[in-house]
Amino acid sequence: MDPLSGDAAPRTLDRREGPYGEVVLRERRGPGGEIHEIIANGCFLMDTSDGRSERLLVDAAHTALAGRPDPSVLIGGLGVGFSLAHAAAEPGWSRIAVAEREPAIIDWHTTGPLRRVSAAALADPRTTVLHTDLMAYLRHTSDTYDALCLDIDNGPDWTVTEDNSSLYAPDGLRACARRLSPGGVLAVWSAQPSENFERTLRNAGFSGVRTEEIAVARGVPDVVHLAVRPA
Template sequence: MEPLSHTTAPRTLDRREGPYGEVVLRERGGPGGEIHEIIANGCFLMDTSDGRSERLLMDAAYGALGGRPDPSVLIGGLGVGFSLARAAAEPGWSRITVAEREQAIIDWHLSGPLKHISAAALADPRTTVLRADLVAHLHNTSDTYDALCLDIDNGPDWTVTEDNHSLYSPDGLAACARCLSPGGILAVWSAQPSRNFEDSLRNAGFSGVRTEEIRVARGVPDVVHLAVRPA
């Protein structure tokens, strides 16, 4: 999501070099108080100014399951915590797993400035946080989930690192499908619609491919791409 304009310059709270590059947590003043931003490899990833996109990601995935009893979900990316918080606010999820590869981001939630967003969700007994690269986890795990919600990039066409391109490739989408139970839902957040990604989902064998839009203050809408693993 594009950062909103603010009158004060951002202040760097933490900057770390990790195995996947640099991650930075910044803070800036906004009309409603302090706003935190995550920058990955110089690319704005997300901030705490507006969680509508993340909430829609989780709500759309849960709704698409059509009342399936006790569903489980894997969230790709902890980010600023809105997706996890929304999942934990839904009592219907029986198991909530988050894959986050950056220890810095996990630390910002456990004991840093993002704790106020995610503390209750992290304390929820249904929640497990995996310190793991999502792409590697999808290829190596034997676990399956009823929903897979991805918010690790600015979308299939705008990845944070080069390695993430493989997630949206035929091989990556096949790995997503293998980790879903029959009839399970793949939900992918994107900063812009992608017809090419819709085609890739269909070519990978997913059905019910559709795109839901989230209106933003300026520019093209954010979207959530949804697809079903056939039963």
């Protein structure tokens, strides 16, 4: 039992060696019921205990588009499904794509316990699941979106795998900009603020760079970094 949260110790539901290392789905009993969490290469990614920051990621991008008609969104990382579910609950999005490179995570949503979060969103005709590495997709696709909502790491300064760091470098951010329509919005979730990442966004040609904080129960607030591709 976690003496601070009152949650029971987690039990492992599935453990797989994927193309990018080990991914684990765990379950624990919390005060509000079952909580599922995803661990990648021994690093905690996210769980189903809250979801406020994942929802704000999508809301912040939608609000920043300032009433643009029929916007489209690409979500980087399926995770526990909160961002996708929240996007699908918003009728204003005309097209919703989610890029996820781990087949295990897709399975946990399509046939596993995470269906309870994402089933309705996955059945939505606006939704497309792209089984692909986000960075490879950004570099090679010709698709464009009005918003990119990225949540594949614990932030620009705390990546799950070393190769993910290229996404937050100038070249990776320029690849993001190419996939955005003029005036489109990039939103990046992070477990902590990063002034260095804000500078990198500006150096990569983005404008309107700012950071929104999300209060958490303990510790440093989560944040969403926002930036706009100039029109």
